[in-house]
Amino acid sequence: MTIDLMMLAWTLVLAFVQILLFDFARTAQYGLKWNTGARDEEMPPLNPRAQRLQRAQANLFETLPLFIGAVLIAHVTGRAGETTALGAQIYFWGRVAYVPLYAFGVRGLRSLAWIISIVGLGMVAGPSLVP
Secondary structure: HHHHHHHHHOOOOOOOHHHHHHHHHHHHHOOOOHHHHOOOOOOOOOOEEEEEHHHHHHHHHHHHHHHHHOOOHHHHHHOOOOOHHHHHHHHHHHHHHHHHHHHHOHHHHHHHHHHHHHHHHHHHHHHHHHH
């Protein structure tokens, strides 16, 4: 398996971890009875950390399809190589850093981690866009 595909697989693991982190935070606030019930009742707003975990998850899900597509297109077109491998690693580690930075409300570094991940995404997509 290439580095790009391995980073894609680990990014899917990260996506699942983010789902769990948000679910654990929400269940910690609302309780197991709420979580195992029909969830029909109106609940108070989530606490700030749970809201940030939810937004971090949504943020990953915005770029995840682009990352998946970029990795797969690079492989299908034979354009995967050192640049896409490095880009995939940069994207993944930027996304990993983003989660705790967002969860704990670290403003500037969180945005920097996001920018780094986007640069990585561009490095994966770029070689497939060049004729």
